[in-house]
Amino acid sequence: xxxxxxxxxxxxxxxxxxxxxxxxxxxxxxxxxxxxxxxxxxxxxxxxxxxxxxxxxxxxxxxxxxxxxxxxxxxxxxxxxxxxxxxxxxxxxxxxxxxxxxxxxxxx
Numbered sequence: 119x120x121x122x123x124x125x126x127x128x129x130x131x132x133x134x135x136x137x138x139x140x141x142x143x144x145x146x147x148x149x150x151x152x153x154x155x156x157x158x159x160x161x162x163x164x165x166x167x168x169x170x171x172x173x174x175x176x177x178x179x180x181x182x183x184x185x186x187x188x189x190x191x192x193x194x195x196x197x198x199x200x201x202x203x204x205x206x207x208x209x210x211x212x213x214x215x216x217x218x219x220x221x222x223x224x225x226x
Contacts, residue, residue: 123173124177125169
């Protein structure tokens with residue numbers, strides 16, 4: 119589902135940028151149509167990854183902007199986050215939770 123959503127958002131973003139760069143809506147759609155039809159569909163090999171990446175970046179930025187980080191960062195996966203430099207230095211959620219529970223017990 120997220121794949122299709124990213125494609126749709128990316129299509130809208132790329133089409134808008136193409137229309138602005140070519141000087142109008144009609145010319146933007148003509149460029150898109152010509153790049154697909156005249157290359158017998160090979161142009162989709164360029165457009166579909168471009169739509170997906172731009173849709174992914176747009177949804178990631180919107181998610182980070184409006185505070186839905188957890189859902190959008192799950193698309194990275196825990197392995198990618200663990201492979202980031204310095205990721206092992208930060209305490210995990212469980213460690214922070216245990217520290218908070220210890221603090222509450224000592225405060226009583």
